[in-house]
Amino acid sequence: MRDAARQAVQRLGEALDARSPVTARRRQRVTRSMYHEGPRFRPWVWRFAILMVVADSPAVIIGAMVVAPLMGPVLGVSAAIVRGWPIRGIQQAVVVLVAAGGAIALAAAIGLAVASFETPPDELLARTEPNIRDLGVAMLAGTVGAYTIVRREAAEAMAGAAIAVALVPPLATVGISLQWGRTDMAVGALLLVLANVTGVMFAGAITFIFVGYVPGMSLAGGAGQILRGMRWVVLAVVLMVFPLQWSGPGFLSRPPEGTDVALIVEDWAEAAESSADVIEVEVIVEGGVTNVDVVVASSGELPSVLALADSLSEELGREVVVELQQVASQTQRASVSG
Numbered sequence: 001m002r003d004a005a006r007q008a009v010q011r012l013g014e015a016l017d018a019r020s021p022v023t024a025r026r027r028q029r030v031t032r033s034m035y036h037e038g039p040r041f042r043p044w045v046w047r048f049a050i051l052m053v054v055a056d057s058p059a060v061i062i063g064a065m066v067v068a069p070l071m072g073p074v075l076g077v078s079a080a081i082v083r084g085w086p087i088r089g090i091q092q093a094v095v096v097l098v099a100a101g102g103a104i105a106l107a108a109a110i111g112l113a114v115a116s117f118e119t120p121p122d123e124l125l126a127r128t129e130p131n132i133r134d135l136g137v138a139m140l141a142g143t144v145g146a147y148t149i150v151r152r153e154a155a156e157a158m159a160g161a162a163i164a165v166a167l168v169p170p171l172a173t174v175g176i177s178l179q180w181g182r183t184d185m186a187v188g189a190l191l192l193v194l195a196n197v198t199g200v201m202f203a204g205a206i207t208f209i210f211v212g213y214v215p216g217m218s219l220a221g222g223a224g225q226i227l228r229g230m231r232w233v234v235l236a237v238v239l240m241v242f243p244l245q246w247s248g249p250g251f252l253s254r255p256p257e258g259t260d261v262a263l264i265v266e267d268w269a270e271a272a273e274s275s276a277d278v279i280e281v282e283v284i285v286e287g288g289v290t291n292v293d294v295v296v297a298s299s300g301e302l303p304s305v306l307a308l309a310d311s312l313s314e315e316l317g318r319e320v321v322v323e324l325q326q327v328a329s330q331t332q333r334a335s336v337s338g
Contacts, residue, residue: 027213030150034076035088048099070099070167074197075145078204081229082214089229100171100193107175124177127170128188130195132244135237138199145200146207167196184318195244198236205233264315265294268308272298279327290316295325302326 036044048069073095080089173189208214214226262281269276276298284291292312296302305324312320 024215026150027215030213031079033149034072034079035092048095049102070096071145071200073099074167074200075142075149075204078142078146078201078233079208079213081201081205081233082208082226084225084229096197100167103168103171104175104178107172108179109175111176111179124173124185124189127173127192128177128185130188130192130244132241134192135195135199135240135244138196139203141196142200142203143207146204146213147211150208150211150213167193170196182319191243195240198233198240202233202237205230261292261312261316264311265292265308268303268311269296269298271303272300276300276302290318290320291323292320293323293325295327297327299328 073092076092077089077096080086080092170189170192174186174193177183177186177189261283262278265281266278269278276296278294279297280293280295282293284293290312292309294308302324305322308324309320309322312322
């Protein structure tokens with residue numbers, strides 16, 4: 001099986017070499033644009049760091065997505081896999097990890113300093129519930145990104161690909177969510193980051209092969225090493241499919257199994273000074289927030305709604321918004337004698 005795969009890769013390399021319009025000089029330019037080594041490394045680090053900080057600013061979020069500073073290092077890992085450059089691949093992966101950690105920490109610090117909201121804004125919630133479609137979009141963006149790096153004549157498509165898989169906004173969401181104490185939202189945003197990175201790496205690696213960035217002779221001679229690298233990328237994609245397939249709106253915020261919200265509401269109503277009957281309890285999970293609508297029939301004063309919200313929040317382990325509707329409870333008696 002392994003020998004057959006190597007032979008297939010070798011035949012592919014020979015076929016690509018026969019028709020590839022990518023010259024050795026063009027490959028050198030592409031490599032130089034992705035890997036900033038030697039004296040060019042320090043100036044690039046400063047530019048990269050500035051772009052990462054700017055990308056964390058809401059005022060220029062659209063421009064930051066077009067710039068997409070993390071897109072380059074992620075595609076650098078893809079290129080290193082198919083070119084058989086493990087050292088370069090590790091270096092680019094370290095850049096991605098350090099930049100991601102810095103973005104999360106910076107977002108948490110900014111959130112601590114200036115963020116003040118009672119419920120998560122839509123900009124955060126939109127990045128906390130990824131699904132399998134996000135992985136597909138990331139693969140498409142990785143294909144476009146790798147193609148435009150090699151074929152500069154299609155560079156105008158890079159902006160759309162960068163916006164589709166902007167990595168800094170979900171990283172910022174992770175930091176703000178952690179600072180706010182919403183680990184469920186942080187996990188969702190981190191899942192989106194991993195889906196984007198995995199999809200871009202997978203599609204980028206394959207695209208680099210088919211657009212001619214990998215010389216046919218190198219592809220044939222290093223088939224075993226390339227297959228080993230691609231095996232890990234494919235495994236990462238497969239592992240991402242499972243949580244994304246089962247996720248969706250409310251997936252990370254679903255009430256734990258066995259939690260009886262209605263029972264908690266009834267216990268709360270029993271503390272009323274006069275009799276109170278719970279008529280209806282409806283639970284709606286939307287945008288990572290659990291909304292509980294309660295209808296109670298009572299003619300007297302009910303316990304604090306805030307106390308009910310605190311009890312539900314403590315039980316569910318997340319933010320709960322309670323909306324209470326109280327209807328009058330009246331007793332009528334009639335007697336008819338014949």
